[in-house]
Amino acid sequence: MAAGGFCRLPNGRVVVALNLPRPAADGTGCVRVLVHAQNRARALTRLRNLGLRAVYLRGNAAPPTPDEITAVLHHPDGLIWRTEPDSGVLAPEPVTELWRPIRSLLRRPTAQA
Template identity: 60%
Template sequence: MAVGGFSKLPSGTVVVALALTHPADPAHRIRVVVHALNRQRALTRLSNLGFRGARISGNAEPPTPDEISAVLHHPDGLVWRDYRARTSDPWHPISALNRV
């Protein structure tokens, strides 16, 4: 189970943030942020990308305002960066995940 959380936006959509293992390097953790209509759709989007075990239980690490802003301003509504990244480090589109 991944550590993460969610925030419901005034529009009714949600932003889900999860700490997951990198698909190419299991020792490397990343923070993935997804914008979707609801939590289940966000998890389905991650599952379709190969994160089959992505589940959320509770709200231990909800998305920060920086994470919400980053995902809302990205056309795909799905971004990631290193789990231990500083707040000044850039967010990456999910398409760049396997190139790192």
């Protein structure tokens, strides 16, 4: 379903990275989600408990980079995301978008009158 991977830290905990379709009304774009947890199963359970039910980690094709690991370790929730750059670009530009807490991704848009 989605590319992803994990990295085991020296203390035995893991950082899991997943590329997922954006859970929005238009369904366009992908997001990169990082989770810091005791093990891979608990990382996926954290996402499933937030409503991302069909999340699986198969293989280790896209493990988190050292910069991503640092970002998730310094976040108090240990669960962050940002939009994924287009994969069709030949020479991708460096990502300048900041990491955001998962609450902002899952927040329902409010109806405007």
